[in-house]
Amino acid sequence: MKDDAQVWGERDVSSSKGMNDENFPVGSFLISAEQRPAVHAYYRFARVADDMVDNGQLSPAQKIARLTALRDVLHGQRKPPAGRADAWSGVILRTVLQERGLPLELGSDLITAFIMDAEKTRYEHWSELLHYCRYSANPVGRFLLMLHGEGEETFGPSDALCTALQIVNHMQDVSSDLKQLNRCYVPLPWLAAENVRLKDLILARSKPGVRRVFDHMLAHVDALNEEAARLPGLVKDRRMRLEAAVIVALCRRLTERLHQQDPIAERVALTRLDGLRALGWAMRYIR
Incomplete structure (x- = not known):
């Protein structure tokens, strides 16, 4: 396993884009207040992964390495580095999915798609x-x-x-x-x-x-x-x-x-x- 410095790089490449910037409602007022935090955690994880693969400063290999690491964090197979919100989005979503008895694949399938974007x-x-x-x-x-x-x-x-x-x-x-x-x-x-x-x-x-x-x-x-x-x-x-x-x-x-x-x-x-x-x-x- 590559060390954190090699995989995550020196900085978080996540954008400032938020849910209000999307084409369609994300966690809108129609979603109950009880469920909204889970929706926000899922969105944040997806946004982080999307920003990784769309970043023009990363090579395809670097994108794939980060995305793979984020998937490993989601599955509890890798510890995220301290102070990195991008990596910790995987921990937060893992907690949300486990608390609600939902499969981790709901998150890791997104990573599969973003790796496709890096390769294809x-x-x-x-x-x-x-x-x-x-x-x-x-x-x-x-x-x-x-x-x-x-x-x-x-x-x-x-x-x-x-x-x-x-x-x-x-x-x-x-x-x-x-x-x-x-x-x-x-x-x-x-x-x-x-x-x-x-x-x-x-x-x-x-x-x-x-x-x-x-x-x-x-x-x-x-x-x-x-x-x-x-x-x-x-x-x-x-x-x-x-x-x-x-x-x-x-x-x-x-x-x-x-x-x-x-x-x-x-x-x-x-x-x-x-x-x-x-x-x-x-x-x-x-x-």
Whole structure:
């Protein structure tokens, strides 16, 4: 095992980005005050790992070493260095999961996805992207559901929702991911079929071929959103049911915006009004 200085480096690379900076609600007021600290601990762990893999000053090998160490801390196989909030996020989440009888894999699966990001910058097939989402996104929904005591019948629609959220986020960031991280989640054969090159994804606006690729992706997201729409009706906890309904509505709205707007020409994002409308739509599940 490498020593702490080799693995963790001289400083914590975590950003100042917080839950309010995310596209979708994280630990919102709809989550009970009792459960919110657990959600915050999970978010903080995920944020730390995400910052590690997106840091441009670390080599892929350094990213993988830190991520592996963070996973070892989560599993109690490594002690975190003193004074390092990034490493201690693994201890905090481990405590949260153990106290609630939840599997540690809900956290370590995220690390698997971030290690993929350090190793892989291109995707050849849609199935590869779905495999990535299985680790990068789906554990988040399952964590929230298991935290609230929901059953396995909710997992399929939740996985569909989380995968849809991940893909629309990739589409929002398609240009910046390529420019800043040299990372592209759009299946390369789909681009090739439309005679689109990677550099076309960082132009001022989408070419017709790029738009057709995006529409192809969104057709798959539409199908995921249809499956995700079943989720609120399956959730027993009232507050979690409302949270799920809001996120389902927001994901559908962002998908609609991506159908209509060009994510290369502009940042396609949700508005405050979208949020209020989603909350209003979710109230049908208040029973």
